[in-house]
Amino acid sequence: MNPAPSVIVFTVLSGMGFGFLAMLGFGLAGGAGGLAFAAWALGYGLAVAGLVASTFHLGNPQRALLAFTQWRTSWLSREAWAAVVTLLLLAPQALSDWLGLGWGRGFGLLGGAMCLVTVGCTAMIYAQIKAVPRWNHWIVPVQFLVAAGAGGLVLAKGGLWGAVASALLAGVLALGWRIGDRRFAQVGARLETATGLGAVGRVSVFELPHTGGNYLMREMIHIVGRRHALRLRQIAFAMVGPVPVLALLALPPLLAVPVAALCHLGGMLAARWLFFAEAEHVVGLYYGQRGAAVAG
Amino acid sequence: MTALPQATEKKLGLVIDLDTCVGCHACVTACKGWNDQGYGAPLSDQNPYGADPSGTFLNRVHSYSVQPEAGPAQTINFPRSCLHCEDAPCVTVCPTGASYKRAEDGIVLVNEDACIGCGLCSWACPYGAREMDQAAGVMKKCTLCVDRIYNETLPEEDREPACVRTCPTGARHFGDFADPDSKVSRLTAERGGYALMPEMGTKPVNRYLPPRKKDAPQEASLLAPLLDIKATGFAGWLDKVLGKIG
Numbered sequence: 001m002n003p004a005p006s007v008i009v010f011t012v013l014s015g016m017g018f019g020f021l022a023m024l025g026f027g028l029a030g031g032a033g034g035l036a037f038a039a040w041a042l043g044y045g046l047a048v049a050g051l052v053a054s055t056f057h058l059g060n061p062q063r064a065l066l067a068f069t070q071w072r073t074s075w076l077s078r079e080a081w082a083a084v085v086t087l088l089l090l091a092p093q094a095l096s097d098w099l100g101l102g103w104g105r106g107f108g109l110l111g112g113a114m115c116l117v118t119v120g121c122t123a124m125i126y127a128q129i130k131a132v133p134r135w136n137h138w139i140v141p142v143q144f145l146v147a148a149g150a151g152g153l154v155l156a157k158g159g160l161w162g163a164v165a166s167a168l169l170a171g172v173l174a175l176g177w178r179i180g181d182r183r184f185a186q187v188g189a190r191l192e193t194a195t196g197l198g199a200v201g202r203v204s205v206f207e208l209p210h211t212g213g214n215y216l217m218r219e220m221i222h223i224v225g226r227r228h229a230l231r232l233r234q235i236a237f238a239m240v241g242p243v244p245v246l247a248l249l250a251l252p253p254l255l256a257v258p259v260a261a262l263c264h265l266g267g268m269l270a271a272r273w274l275f276f277a278e279a280e281h282v283v284g285l286y287y288g289q290r291g292a293a294v295a296g
Numbered sequence: 297m298t299a300l301p302q303a304t305e306k307k308l309g310l311v312i313d314l315d316t317c318v319g320c321h322a323c324v325t326a327c328k329g330w331n332d333q334g335y336g337a338p339l340s341d342q343n344p345y346g347a348d349p350s351g352t353f354l355n356r357v358h359s360y361s362v363q364p365e366a367g368p369a370q371t372i373n374f375p376r377s378c379l380h381c382e383d384a385p386c387v388t389v390c391p392t393g394a395s396y397k398r399a400e401d402g403i404v405l406v407n408e409d410a411c412i413g414c415g416l417c418s419w420a421c422p423y424g425a426r427e428m429d430q431a432a433g434v435m436k437k438c439t440l441c442v443d444r445i446y447n448e449t450l451p452e453e454d455r456e457p458a459c460v461r462t463c464p465t466g467a468r469h470f471g472d473f474a475d476p477d478s479k480v481s482r483l484t485a486e487r488g489g490y491a492l493m494p495e496m497g498t499k500p501v502n503r504y505l506p507p508r509k510k511d512a513p514q515e516a517s518l519l520a521p522l523l524d525i526k527a528t529g530f531a532g533w534l535d536k537v538l539g540k541i542g
């Protein structure tokens with residue numbers, strides 16, 4: 001799939017934002033007064049920036065409100081609702097923390113849980129798509145949730161908690177790559193089934209239907225070199241796992257959190273780029289474009 | 297509403313005959329021509345006369361080389377358009393309700409006034425049947441020529457999809473798969489019509505007819521019929537004698 005920058009930035013920023021907001025909601029960080037204001041502002045900023053970035057790839061963003069109508073069937077619509085409900089639920093908690101109103105943690109706990117629901121909905125937009133076998137697996141929502149949780153914990157708590165979450169995230173990413181590399185073959189879609197001509201013999205592309213490019217090829221068929229992908233996987237793994245762990249355990253807390261958070265962000269951008277670029281859509285079969293990124 | 301209908305009264309769709317399709321792309325042109333001027337946003341082209349032309353099409357014709365176990369490879373032309381799936385994943389993913397499947401005849405359509413151009417439905421379609429129009433920013437797909445098949449201002453023989461009407465070899469057939477006596481149902485039954493990528497669980501309505509078995513050439517040499525003339529009479533007697541001596 002085409003690794004569109006707007007979607008990569010959206011999912012990474014909003015994931016980290018909702019993860020951090022969840023921690024603030026649960027009362028795991030944030031403090032009071034100006035500090036609380038800054039923390040909540042950062043969380044809202046990340047989450048909202050992500051949501052705004054997601055509208056950049058729409059063909060007709062002026063009709064975006066219609067996306068709230070189909071929550072019964074569409075994960076994208078559910079995500080829109082979950083995001084808005086979450087941001088509204090957390091607002092009283094943010095006010096209370098900032099101004100010391102002492103309204104308890106009810107809104108925070110509820111909103112925190114809704115943060116995770118929102119991230120889960122985002123993940124399901126991808127995981128529901130059978131036509132992209134690499135995405136169509138439970139590991140995808142797990143990856144999204146762990147990424148948001150780790151991002152949130154690194155920002156909110158740093159220290160040992162952040163380190164453990166970062167190590168877990170690196171492990172989950174690695175597991176995802178392992179599972180993902182086998183998915184296409186598991187699903188069993190081949191040019192023979194796509195054309196139904198397997199009964200006649202072995203099928204190969206003789207001529208393409210068009211000499212220029214088209215939307216399908218630009219959007220759905222993206223070939224990444226195997227060596228390139230492997231290097232990026234190593235970078236992503238190091239930047240979400242070992243590097244933040246070291247930073248959080250070795251550097252003084254005031255320096256450790258921003259360093260670890262920035263590393264996490266960079267690593268997640270690389271990982272998310274791979275999430276799209278390595279995901280092969282079965283339509284590629286019709287074009288004879290299958291399998292640059294199939295590691296053994 | 298992007299919930300799929302439980303069942304549809306009719307199941308309108310196409311049968312595509314891979315035996316007769318000659319890969320002339322007439323259906324591609326007819327489809328583009330018709331859908332350029334009627335239903336919804338016209339199918340735009342980008343840079344059509346430039347170095348890197350591209351455009352929106354609802355029907356594309358691939359060509360494949362198929363190598364049987366014995367004998368030479370065959371060229372098989374393969375038109376690809378929306379299959380109007382019964383379990384259409386493109387419909388249920390749509391956040392706005394723009395994508396829908398009609399309960400009365402099963403046609404899958406896009407209400408362009410409600411489409412935000414998110415592209416998710418084109419990701420959900422395994423067959424590449426949906427293309428986003430780059431000028432209008434809305435999703436385009438085969439309408440089964442809904443503005444022809446019920447159009448009483450057209451002469452009766454034109455009330456079928458443009459691609460079907462135009463195909464010079466009669467490789468595309470239109471009809472109701474819910475009716476077991478319809479032409480498309482009978483063709484499917486007689487010729488072993490099949491669905492594409494059943495492993496995707498979309499339950500396509502359209503069917504493809506497999507190419508018929510090719511005749512195997514009888515003799516190796518093109519001159520074989522000439523060389524095989526049996527001599528009779530005096531020539532036959534001479535042939536026999538010479539055969540014994542040699």
Ligand code: SF4
Nearest residue numbers: 378379380381386421
């Ligand atoms: S072929 Fe694709 S666009 Fe058409 S109904 Fe099936 S899934 Fe939807």
Ligand code: SF4
Nearest residue numbers: 390411412414415417
């Ligand atoms: S591109 Fe349009 S029709 Fe397709 S899912 Fe998005 S809003 Fe629905």
Ligand code: SF4
Nearest residue numbers: 327438440441457459
């Ligand atoms: S039925 Fe109409 S819209 Fe669909 S491929 Fe044929 S000509 Fe195009």
